[in-house]
Amino acid sequence: MAFAEINFDGIIGPSHNYAGLSLGNIASANNAGAVSEPRAAALQGVEKMRANLRLGLPQGFFMPLDRPNTAWLAGLATDMESAEPHIRAAAFSASAMWAANAATVSPAPDTLDGKCHLSAANLLTMAHRSHEWTGTLAQLRLAFADTQHFTVHGPVPPPYGDEGAANFMRLCPSHGEAGIEIFVYGKAGGPFPARQHVESSKAIARAHRLDPAKTLFVQQSETAIAAGAFHNDVVAVANERVLFTHEQAFEYPDETYADIKRLMPEAEIVIVPADRVSLADAIQSYLFNAQLVTLPDGGMALILPSEAQENTRVWGWLSEMVAGNGPIRTLIPVDVRQSMANGGGPACLRLRVACDPATVDPRFMADEAKLDRISDVIAAHWPETIAPDQLGNSALVSTVRKAREALLDACGLAELR
Template sequence: MSNTKSHVEANFDGLVGPTHNYAGLSGGNLASLNNKTRPSKPKLAAKEGLKKMKSLHDLGMTQGVIAPLSRPDLGKLRELGFSGDDANVLKKAAEHSPALLAACSSASSMWTANAATVSPSADTEDGRLHFTPANLVNKFHRSIEHEQTGRILKAMFADEKHFAHHKALPMSSYFGDEGAANHTRFCNEYGDHGVGFFVYGETAFDNNAPKPQRFPARQTFEASSAIARTHGLADKKVVYAQQCPDVIDAGVFHNDVIAVGNRDVLFCHEQAFLNKESVYQDLNQALGKEMKIIEVPTASVSVQDAVASYLFNSQLLTLPSGETTLVVPRECEENSRVNDYLQSLITSKKGVDKLLCFDLKQSMQNGGGPACLRLRVVLSEQERAAMNPSVLMNDSLFETLNLWVDRHYRDEIHAKDLIDPSLVRESQAALDELTQILNLGSVYDFQQTGA
């Protein structure tokens, strides 16, 4: 048995894709809706993300990269009846439905908190690390991601002795699954048997259960419990909690917009959960000790300020130094009420030791902060040795990827650019080279078919 203290929690950030654009595709995500039709800056977006990855690597964190999906998804457009060469497919799709073309061109896979739910080997019945790609059925542009996502994850974590890969849950709203954005793992040491904390928006099969009225509940209890079963998690080590419907209607489309956790610390808004006292009690019981719960009162930070600043869409990290560190977007500094709260939190020394702030404006304007950009994977020494090392950040990879972005990415993309067939060629050339850099093999359809 491996030393539980030798396990690390790695962060795998999504690399922003070449077709990064603003199309307002995500109802319930206010930032996405508010920035619809603005020109995007793909090159800047990718470099913002790479800078965050490298900064965390430099602090001693295990940091990896997840490749973007191939977009536009010409195969999906052809499935929907648009025929001809690439230029004709794009032209016909734009004439029929610009929104559909935008959906198939979305670079939303950058938010890898939605890529999958991950259960460490210390928690699972068969002692393997389990992955289930999220079906993301609530939004069409995201529902077409899971097959490619699964291929990329398998290319990163290929050894079946150590890694188990599941298919996405059934493509039904009853099993709506948004991945790790609604899942947190609590533990003492990362290698200890931890607690899977699954947060859902509604119970799909119970018409009398509380539900939001304005925006959809994207995660269902049925999806969360199915993942817990397929990953082989022990019932006594799983806690389910429902989001407050009112905060979903206020723009909290995922739990990671209202709460974040790490080890034995939960940082959340006081309005995050229904029946919160029962939730806290269940967590304490499952963990076998009293959690460190940092509950932010509405009087200090309103739900509206939390959504606008993405205070809770932060990363809560334990640095190698042992310091508990909160990684926040620049918008938290720019909101005076949120900034005042954060300064008082650090001064109080009650659970968070330091703050790190990153400028992620390109991601934030499309509705994703620091936590959206990363998928957490707890790795033992053996699992790290068995995974694809080419996806792990280091000085050389950082330089290589920045040069790759400079060669292949546009400075700006406007809505009209999505009809340009040269954008397809540029994107495919970029991703073909990327798979060689990251040693992923042929994970994209265009590599397998020559399309």
């Protein structure tokens, strides 16, 4: 088996807009009402994927979901013309672009049946995301249809909230070896809701047939949630043997680190001190919402938003880190400003799946030629801008639907219509 970690990025959909729907997401709230640029946003995402390919990293992608979601509106006995503005905006949301929230993934080396398990997230805490799972599940079942290697699960039922891999980390000697799985849940966050319930995390661990002796359930810091770290991946990220984390990421850090070292003594924990990089700086720059990846030569790199480079305190600490003898030796800034303005950095845009790429439906795997086709469709069909007062506009609805259909046709995925 040619085992590898594949980053599946969500292609940013043609309905990308700034409605400020995500309570606790500071960037989303601060940019509510601004004019979005769906075409530029999607092209930025494609360029990030292209850059990963050129680093020698396997790269996949997911399609935007059908928007507006008329089936969801019908369930509320309304439609785009008559719905209240916040309902209309929720139906139109392109938030499925953040594929880190699509599912939780347990690779085959960690599971008792030797299959890779994926559980679609229910995202029920936020109205605009709560109706994503049906479209996401259909896509997961298509991309990972090889039942010899994958088991795809539906979402955890209400009332327990699950927001996918954004609240999940895996540590292992290498992607193809058994490791430990860390589920991070919230309890409270000042004025903001905790989106990941421990009941959901435990249900997923059972469904994925994980070894309880190699599974941890860790509470996210209430201070971090209150500061705007609405997901764990805003304050911590892991890759193979390395955990890169803010000092204030976890409610009980000493116990968390001790449990990790007990289960995996070779784990390296890189802690960014709060007196060097505050939570406010970490959240503004999305320092930890980076892709921590292993390069083909074996070294590790952080693929992080250009906002981190622009924050002098963040970049100063990072520069000192990579100049030392630590495990992370390369910094790669990328431009995903349109996503950042809505509260999602490089790590939000991707779902990590460790498996043999040959077992994945090849239509979901990227190469340069396919990314060229995707870019051409985006350039030709994605709206250049969307203002908040356009969300109920029938002409925009038609444009958005036709744009997505053109992309599905270009990628040979018409069955997702």
